[in-house]
Amino acid sequence: MPTVGDRNPLAEFSIEIATCVAVSALERAHRMIEDRSKKERLARGVCPACWYNSELSGQAFTDWSCAACHARQPDWPNTATPTLCTPCGKKLKLCVRCCARVPLRVRKRTK
Ligand SMILES: [Zn+2]
Ligand SMILES: [Zn+2]
Secondary structure, eight states: OOOSOSOOTTSHHHHHHHHHHHHHHHHHHHHHHHOTTHHHHHHHTOOHHHHHHSTTSOOOOEEEEOTTTOOEEEEESSSSOOSSOHHHHHHHTBOTTTOOBSSOOSSOOOO
């Protein structure tokens, strides 16, 4: 007997949840491609994946230190704290949260 919890994966409720997960992944992908807050995002030195995936993170001012210069960074306005401070991120051209290259070079812009 398979033991994937007590839930039947074919129950209407499970199908609804699976659909919601898929739809929100798709919506997130669309937001990343549209990149509507690009200016604000680049000012913070954050890659699209981090920016559009952390919109709903908790509001709390969290203490953290930069992984490159080790300076204390007191004021990040939510609980998803970055890895690098903004000057280091800019200098290294990396996302301050996940250290991906910014800009991401995954797709050629046609416009
Ligand atoms: Zn730094
Ligand atoms: Zn990132």
